[in-house]
Amino acid sequence: MKKNNIVLIGFMGCGKSTVGKKLAGALSYTFQDTDAMIEECYGKTISKMFEEDGEEFFRNAETALLKQLSEEARGVVLATGGGMPMREENVAFLHNIGTVVFLEAKIETILERLQNDTGRPLADGEDREKRLRPLYEKRLPVYRAAADYILDTEDKSFYGMIEEIKKVMDNVTE
Numbered sequence: 001m002k003k004n005n006i007v008l009i010g011f012m013g014c015g016k017s018t019v020g021k022k023l024a025g026a027l028s029y030t031f032q033d034t035d036a037m038i039e040e041c042y043g044k045t046i047s048k049m050f051e052e053d054g055e056e057f058f059r060n061a062e063t064a065l066l067k068q069l070s071e072e073a074r075g076v077v078l079a080t081g082g083g084m085p086m087r088e089e090n091v092a093f094l095h096n097i098g099t100v101v102f103l104e105a106k107i108e109t110i111l112e113r114l115q116n117d118t119g120r121p122l123a124d125g126e127d128r129e130k131r132l133r134p135l136y137e138k139r140l141p142v143y144r145a146a147a148d149y150i151l152d153t154e155d156k157s158f159y160g161m162i163e164e165i166k167k168v169m170d171n172v173t174e
C-alpha cells in the first residue's frame with residue numbers, strides 16, 4: 001500500500017524543485033523541499049550549516065526530517081536534497097513517504113545548469129567539474145536502485161515529464 005505522495009530524488013541541478021513545483025500545481029498537491037524545510041527549521045542556509053556545524057550535522061537533520069515526513073506527509077510532492085538516498089535508512093523512509101521518482105539527467109546537462117549557481121556547498125568553488133563527476137558516478141547507481149520509477153529528463157518538456165509522472169501515479173493504489 002502506497003501513500004499518494006511523490007518523492008523526487010536526483011543529483012543537484014536535475015530539476016527536482018522546478019519539476020516538483022509544476023507537478024504539485026498540476027495535481028493540486030502541496031510542494032515541499034527538504035533543503036528549504038531544514039533551512040527554515042535551523043534558521044540558516046545549508047551552506048552556513050555545512051560551514052558552522054559540518055556535513056554530518058546536516059545529514060542527521062535530513063534523516064530526522066524524513067522520519068517525521070514518513071509519518072505525516074499527505075498529498076505532497078517532496079523534492080529531496082541530492083545526497084538523501086546515500087543513507088540506507090533514508091531510502092526506507094523515502095519509500096514510506098511515497099512513490100520515489102528519480103529525475104535522471106546527464107552530468108554534462110547538470111554541469112551546465114549549475115554553471116552560475118551558488119549556495120550548494122558540494123558544488124561551490126574551484127574545480128567544480130573535477131569534484132562533481134566522481135560524485136555523480138558514485139551516486140547514479142544508488143539513485144537508480146532507490147527509485148520506483150526512473151524519469152529520463154533529457155530532451156523532455158516540463159509538460160511531458162509531468163504527464164509521465166501522472167501516468168505512473170495512476171497505477172499506484174492507495
Ligand code: S3P
Pocket residue numbers: 010011012013016035046080081082083084119120121122
Ligand atoms: C546536496 C544537495 C543539495 C543540498 C546540499 C547537499 C548533495 O540539494 O541538500 O547542498 O549532497 O547532493 P539539491 O540537490 O537540491 O541541490
